[in-house]
Amino acid sequence: MSEIGLQLTATHPPNVDVLVVGGGNAALCAAITAREAGASVMLLEHAPREFRGGNSRHTRNLRAMHDRPEGVLVDSYGEDEYWDDLLRVTGGETNEELARMTIRASAGLPSWMSAHGVHFQPSLTGTLSLGRTNAFFLGGGKALVNAYYRTAERLGVRILYDSEVTELRMEEDAVRAVTVVSRGFPLTILPRSVVVASGGFQANIGWLEEYWGEAAKNFIIRGTPFAQGTVLRNLLGQGVQRVGDPVQCHAVAIDARAPKFDGGIVTRLDCVPFSIVVDRDGNRFYDEGEDFWPKRYAIWGRLVALRPDQIAYAVVDAKAAKLFMPSVFPAIAAETIPELARKLGLDPARLDATVMRYNAAVHPGHFDSTKLDDCRTEGLDPPKTHWAQRIDTPPFIGYPLRPGITFTYLGVRVNARAEVLMEDGRPAANLWASGEIMAGNILGRGYLAGFGMTIGTVFGRVAGAEAARRARN
Amino acid sequence: MPESDVLIEARREMEICNACRYCEGFCAVFPAMARERAFSGADLTYLANLCHNCQGCYYACQYAPPHPFGVNVPRTFALLREESYRRYSWPQPLARAFESNGFVVASTTAVSLAGVLLAVVALTERGTLARGHAGPGAFYEIVPWAAMTGVALVTMLFSILALAMGAAMFWREAGSAVAPRSRAIVRGLRDALTLRNLGGGGHGCNDSDEAFSQRRRYLHHAMAYGFLACFASTTTAAFYAYFLGRPAPYALFSLPVVLGAIGGAGLLAGTSGLIWLKIVSNRASAAERLFGGDFALLGLLWLAAASGLLLLGLRTTDAMGTLLAIHLGLILSLFLLLPYSKFVHGVYRSLALIRDAADRHAADPTV
């Protein structure tokens, strides 16, 4: 389709069967499915082409149930184990009907994805523990997004970049018109069906401040700056039922030097279990060795968010330096602890005292990074219960940490057909949702690696099929 | 030695990649990178020469420009490879051939063409070029046997010496720490001959845009194996002439002619395709500064193949004399330019693949 063909004007409002709002995984799965069902489809992506794909382009895998080895997935991962994992991380704050439906549908995802251009690879080095449960995308999420855009283009989905949906005008529980700013020009679209897949609101710092106050200013957003939540807020203001706790979000501790937006995976730091972590005042505040990092990284974002100035510092010595993946930002190194404190901007005497107190409390044991070992502290508060080794071998290394927000959980309520529910519990007439904007239905809190993409793909396909069916009736 | 800007940029990008590793499935570069934590200049030279420039990791990169991280591995590695071609040139003063390599290749070709034509005119009887020649030894009526073999032998041996010196210097700096075992050598060469790493992890590469295909790989095969077949043709012809006493030209179904015809066709198809791909492909991940040299070598190979095939087709006509001189002029410049053109990438790529095989084995003896 030529670029000129995409120049729509306000004087010629285009009518489409299915309008998809958003340009990430959830939106693309919906658009492709709807188009394959015979509907005319238009997809509106707020980002310019170069930054299309929202948070989805930062991902690397998706969690899929399988009863026997399948493609890159080894062994088996059955419905009940999947459900147990979900129950554990959410502490029960989930919806069993929607969750089980998602889990069952996840079994068919890899083959559907392959058929639509996505390639897989064996699990990445350092993530072997996920090889059984998660299928990794060859080249990561951007390669996946590229493949879906190609497929959508080939099928004839009309794609508009630089096009922000500002309002879904609802009357009598139905979307009547959609207001867009497309490449700087206003545009109104009158679609038969609408699928919203516009992500969370984590990039809207002002909105985060409503719940987190000033602290939100110090948050770093790991993914797209386009997750402004405009559509979400607009819908919640028109009688759509909300789901999820607005304070809840997936937040991990990342390198404080990360860019404000879109730093993605490389800003992560996994040195915490082998370090001590101190706050702005040089004090420890939590057990760094409580459990393996993959099981703990998601609580550290919140922990740091609750410290003064939302900053913390991980300190290791030369012994520990090789135990974790290199960070993308250079290690801050010094020959003595006070010198390191100065480089980090901490009070040298305070940090020195904290390290000395910690070193004195370390109880000798057999260090083993691959298991919950017996290296711990004694008589220290808070304790460090595993991997506690004295910090005594220069050079000493420090990394600054800040909360990195992955996505927010507040969303719109849906049913198993992906229909958006109104406050009275009835489904809206022509509105479906998929992806982060509805993930809170299933993830009340906590997170299961690879589940975000699973939810978006499953609900995207359901929403696309239902929206097309309604539009063509 | 101070590090170049390109080297510093390559290190910056590899440090980002090493914290990301999403591209691990595409090629040998990322697993090789993941075996390191810090990147010396030699490591980066090795990684750059291991890269097959398939573009896969550019299209897949969430940090590609205009992201502020600006990761563009194919382009940066192409520029770094070109620096290594200069660094390992022998003799060193000729490293300058890689600055504006397109001009060097084109002018060397022009000079050698003109040289051969002038020499034929000057050294043979009047009208030799303008008529056909037939029967055994016909070629030598145009270019005397001693001159042809003498010049070919001297230039070829010099080029082989220069390539070998470059290879030795490359290996000393950027080769594997321990001497590779024969298995690693076999594996490395197999990877080079199959272009396994141009498979993009199985489905092909981003030859010209976001779509995956194996076009580039197959075109390169056509070109490389075409080149080898032509080389084999020349070698068998030399063997026939020296040892069997059967001077060229040979019958249509003789080994040298069949090999030459097949090789020439492969070269022609491969280079045409690769030139076309280079023209239509997205430039965002390409090092356009180096296009001159790339196009020049492809063009020279194309001309050499085309003139050879034309000679075969028209060897019974009056055009034969001129065509033979032109063909030999082109072959001469090709021989001369082997160590001072994009051709050298084959040598360093093969060595890098051997180091990769050796390092993989050292890291995990079961592979």
Ligand SMILES: Cc1cc2nc3c(=O)[nH]c(=O)nc-3n(C[C@H](O)[C@H](O)[C@H](O)COP(=O)(O)OP(=O)(O)OC[C@H]3O[C@@H](n4cnc5c(N)ncnc54)[C@H](O)[C@@H]3O)c2cc1C
């Ligand atoms: C660094 C990182 C790594 C991650 N890794 C994984 C992983 O490996 N596996 C996994 O399952 N999950 C992962 N996640 C979570 C995952 O990214 C999300 O769960 C998933 O991508 C959500 O898809 P989505 O389509 O709902 O949202 P997005 O992909 O964020 O798409 C939202 C889209 O909507 C567009 N948009 C927003 N507002 C508007 C508007 N008003 N008008 C028009 N368009 C609009 C945005 O531009 C964007 O294109 C990761 C997240 C991050 C940040």
Ligand code: SF4
């Ligand atoms: S090229 Fe980009 S996506 Fe690939 S490994 Fe490097 S940083 Fe990651």
Ligand code: SF4
């Ligand atoms: S071979 Fe391809 S994927 Fe590998 S580094 Fe080079 S361009 Fe990137």
